[in-house]
Amino acid sequence: MRKLELQLFGNEAVQGKKLVYLYRILSEAAKENGATLAFTTENGRTKSKDADSTATKDGSIRTPGAAEVEITATSILKKGDAxxxxxxxxxDDDALVEIWEANLMEPASSGSNKFKGKYFQGYLTEIEYTANADEFVEVSLTFGINGNGEDGDVTVTASQQEQAYAFVDTPKTGA
Known part of the structure; x- marks a missing residue:
């Protein structure tokens, strides 16, 4: 009998919830930490290049343009989401936004709560609120990124890793 060596995806594949994005308005860098969006359902990063084609006697040649990066996020709107x-x-203000992409499946060697990732700066170019009658309000964001981003180690706190909510104990919490 012939033995097949199959690739095991269970130990190697990165689940979507393990690739997290954090955001901060650049002008608030001195006083605010990067933060995750509440109830994120989907993130995406697209890198693309246009290329010009020039006809020659020997056939077309392609000249690649500059790479463009776009980051998208979709989340369920949390009441009072600051x-x-x-x-x-x-x-509205054309303010620069910082964005970190962190892969929680790849811890960095530089310390606890650090993960391999990328850092970007760009502008929010589109925000869309979708409110269907029988569903939660959904917010979709699109960011146009300056440059290509930089690789590095991203700090993601334990509570940010939990994403949607943190444990709350049974005693009353006030008022």
Whole structure:
């Protein structure tokens, strides 16, 4: 009998919830930490290049243009979400936004709560609120990125790693 060596995806594949994005308005860097969006359902990063084609006697040659990077995020709107409000104001004010992409499946060797990732700066170019009658309000964001981003180690706190909510104990919490 012939033995097949199959690639095991269970130990190697990165689940979507393990690739997290953090955001901060650049002008708030001295007083605010990067933060995750509440109830994120989807993130995406696209890198693309246009190329010009020049006809020659020997056939076409292609000249690649500059790479363009776009980051998208979709989340369920959390009541009183301050980050969404800040990001929408950044769109109105043409304010630069910092974005970190962290892969929670790849811890960095430089310390605890650090993960391999990328750092970007760009502008929020589109925000869309979708409110279907029988569903939660969904917010979709699109960022146009300056440059290509830089590789590095990203700090993601334990509570940010938990994403949607943190443990709350049974005693009353006040008022």
């Amino acid at each position: 980050l969404i409000g800040k990001l929408e104001k950044a769109l």
